[in-house]
Amino acid sequence: MKKLIGVLCALVVFLCAGTFVFGASGDVPGFIRVGVTNVSGSLYYVTFPEGFAVYEYSGGEVYQKYCYPDVTQVELVCEGGYINVYDEYGEELFISYGDTSQYFVGSADIENGTFTEGGRICRGGLMLYRCGSGYSYINVLSLEKYLYGVLPKEMSASYPIEALKAQAVCARSYAAQTVRSGGKHGGAGYDVCCSQDCQVYGGMGCESAKCTSAVSDTTGKLVYYGGVPVSCYYSANNGGWIESSQEIWGGGAGYLKAKKDEFNPSDTWEIVVPDEKLKSLLRSAGYNVGNIQKVQVTKRSEGGSVLEMEFTGDAGKAVIGKDRIRSLFGTSAMRSLKFDITENGYELVKKVVRQPVNRESSFTLDQYYVLDRTGEVMVLNLNEVVAKSLSDALVIKKAETLTEEKVVEERSGYDGIKISGRGYGHGIGMSQTGAREMAAQGYGYEDILKYYFTDVTIQ
Ligand SMILES: [Zn+2]
Numbered sequence: 282m283k284k285l286i287g288v289l290c291a292l293v294v295f296l297c298a299g300t301f302v303f304g305a306s307g308d309v310p311g312f313i314r315v316g317v318t319n320v321s322g323s324l325y326y327v328t329f330p331e332g333f334a335v336y337e338y339s340g341g342e343v344y345q346k347y348c349y350p351d352v353t354q355v356e357l358v359c360e361g362g363y364i365n366v367y368d369e370y371g372e373e374l375f376i377s378y379g380d381t382s383q384y385f386v387g388s389a390d391i392e393n394g395t396f397t398e399g400g401r402i403c404r405g406g407l408m409l410y411r412c413g414s415g416y417s418y419i420n421v422l423s424l425e426k427y428l429y430g431v432l433p434k435e436m437s438a439s440y441p442i443e444a445l446k447a448q449a450v451c452a453r454s455y456a457a458q459t460v461r462s463g464g465k466h467g468g469a470g471y472d473v474c475c476s477q478d479c480q481v482y483g484g485m486g487c488e489s490a491k492c493t494s495a496v497s498d499t500t501g502k503l504v505y506y507g508g509v510p511v512s513c514y515y516s517a518n519n520g521g522w523i524e525s526s527q528e529i530w531g532g533g534a535g536y537l538k539a540k541k542d543e544f545n546p547s548d549t550w551e552i553v554v555p556d557e558k559l560k561s562l563l564r565s566a567g568y569n570v571g572n573i574q575k576v577q578v579t580k581r582s583e584g585g586s587v588l589e590m591e592f593t594g595d596a597g598k599a600v601i602g603k604d605r606i607r608s609l610f611g612t613s614a615m616r617s618l619k620f621d622i623t624e625n626g627y628e629l630v631k632k633v634v635r636q637p638v639n640r641e642s643s644f645t646l647d648q649y650y651v652l653d654r655t656g657e658v659m660v661l662n663l664n665e666v667v668a669k670s671l672s673d674a675l676v677i678k679k680a681e682t683l684t685e686e687k688v689v690e691e692r693s694g695y696d697g698i699k700i701s702g703r704g705y706g707h708g709i710g711m712s713q714t715g716a717r718e719m720a721a722q723g724y725g726y727e728d729i730l731k732y733y734f735t736d737v738t739i740q
Contacts (some may be wrong), residue, residue, distance in 0.1 A: 302691075303391055309453065312460075313423075313427050313460055314408065314421050315420045315475055315482055316473070324358055325399045325409075327407060328397040328635055329349070329386075329396070331393075331395070332349060332352065332390075332394075333347040333348075333386060333387075334346075334347060335347040335384060335386055338408065340460070340469065341424070341503055341536050343387075343391060343406075346384070346392070347376060349512065352369075356369075356371070357417065374444075380411040380416065380616070387405055401484070404420070404430075405421050409419075410471070412468075420636075424456055425501075428496045429492065430484050431451055431480050431481065431482050431483075432448060432493075433492045435446040435448060435711055436492075438491045441720035443724065444713070446499050446726035448515070448713065449502075449711070450513070450730060451514075451730070453503060454503045454510065454672075458510065506734070511534070513516045514710035514711070515706075515713055516704075516707045516710070517706065518545060518548040518705045518712050519704050519709075519712040522541055522586075522701065523538075523539055524566055524584050524708040525582075527553075529707055530587070531617075535736065536734045544719050545714060549701070550701075552702075554697050554698050554700065555697035556693070562571050563609070568599035568601075569596060570595075571595040571596025572594055572595045573593075573671060574664055575592075576591075576593075576624055577590065577622075584732055588618075605616060616708060618707075619708065620700050622700055623699045630686055634686070636690055637685075651731075711733040716733070727739045
């Protein structure tokens, strides 16, 4: 009987709600699936202050399947390959769907509403997608509102508003292109992850009024090249030269061309890697070259990025290409590929030390002696001799170990390589600090984007 009532309820609700489509506006997809984490849990309590609904996600649009405006709390139970939804009284809502489907639970107001799960307030809805032995925990939300949580993480809110607007259009273009192409993480059920691998997404908790207005002031704006919307790339600092995607990634794109950057501010860094450390880094990366003898840069891009390095040791040679160089040294230590190398940067420093005279010629005396300027040695009887002047004489005291001053050379510095670099990130597309500089000089966000991306339009 309970089941029958449930079916009837679901049917009534379904009929009442109809299937609403929330979709794209122009070339901007309406919604995005953001992978938050991997989970193994099977029970989730979710609160929906604006009421609850079930949706299906498809290519940047969401379709409302069932709507329960009066239900504000649900339990999601993952069992036997299905996800069942119960209300707060434990009554089945008869919404059961396969866990690799694109169904998800969300606020009845999917564009503006929120939900709370595990103490965290999020926008939109929650999808659980079977992935390996666990689930991908995915936040499905309006793409524009997703940008509210990207901007403060990708650019400081203290930057001028025009720089923030340029960043908003870049982040939107990247997200839109990723959704259109089926998602960078499509196999795990979502479009973008929330780390630097895609764009950092900090959730609703990190939103700031200034960043939000940079997004809303540019609503729907994308970067176009040849009349087609394109993905945008950016990095913190390009070291003074905008890199081409052709040279760095190997895929040419007409709008990602190389040129000198006259706005990018200087940003230098340095790391020192001793020979032993370098040897072990190479070994962990699968190269056994033995004791390091020579380190060379063998290929560079036009703008100075290192594309290939050669390490020579007494047991062999390793040639490492651009895709593995930063990970070899650690991507946070090696902030970019624009660097120079100095080998064996130690120097010999002269230093004066006092040390015992050669042990074989040292001796201990049992009397006092005086050596006068003629070289004659006399035994000194302290009771009888009154010295007129001792300035020309060496007085040798009884029982003294003789020491002498000596100049020695000591190694100072490092034994290995010093890497002196500039810039932070891949250097392709927009330099974020360059955008800040342009905005400070009075350029608008469209000028900034057109400076960093060749022959593009913003619309
Ligand atoms: Zn990613």
